[in-house]
Amino acid sequence: MALREQLNGLVNSMFLEGLLDEQFEQLQMLQDESSPGFIAELITLFCGDSERILAELTKLLDQAVVDYQKVDAFVHQLKGSSSSVGAQHVKLACVQFRQYCEEHNKEGCLGALNVVKHEYYLLRGKFDTMLQLEQRIQAYESKQQI
């Protein structure tokens, strides 16, 4: 079915580009008939969390005196959720970010924040497409069962 091929093609390209890692494969294994919306739910939570955190980080780094402890705590959180969903590039960007935090390097942190944002929004666009395709496939398949 064309939709499924499209979805598989998209996910495969994301693996090839390194946007997704083996953790996403784990998630695919965990999604089945008893939990068809599992990946969609996780992705939605990830996006919500990430955007909230990115907004906080932007505010914190906008201060004259940066609270690096708070910044690090947020980056740690983002690193954790990106790791759980298999968002490899975002995770790696967070690792780099934490380095700059440790060094109390404001310029470095600002740069790292931009990299994280870039990687996140890139991923987010593809996740949106993925979820739309999944929805259409599930709608099609449930019609077939009637």
Added chain:
Amino acid sequence: MAVVAESQFHVLAVDDSLMDRKLIERLLKTSSFQVTAVDSGSRALQVLGLSEDLTSSPAVYPAHNEIEVNLVITDYCMPGMTGYDLLKKIKGSSSLRDIPVVIMSSENVPSRINRCLEGGAEEFFLKPVQLSDMKRLRPHILKGKSKEQQLQQEEEEEEETSISSNKRKAMDEELSPERRRLRLSNNNSLI
């Protein structure tokens, strides 16, 4: 009295991250565990019946011998009570200390891992937790249960030299007759 014919083990999962709670819940359910997932150490203690709030009504938090938890899996980094704090509280409780505890963390810090293992944790899982990690849980639960069986046999026989600790025996004797009856019926299902 609840008698579980085909015992499905019950795992209490503790993590402040909603994403990670969803993930661990799915991992556990896929591996045929019954799951209760909570967002903090203090909530976990409430489920375990070790509520620090003495005014909580029994209707809201059932007595602990009605909710049997076979294993606790907890995140290490949590605000307020950390996974390590929760571990110490469980191991420090005469009624709960035999429940196996597994700690999860996104950070591979050897000193942290050692501290947890020395504190009584059975295992330390690096996040993200994998499906294959779930296989490591059952042996810890069964080890605990077969110890229980053994103890009961020893008690019944009365003369056997005990190979398990006296502490466990003391704990067993503190239990209500009802709890022991529950154990006896569980015994049959394990064969």
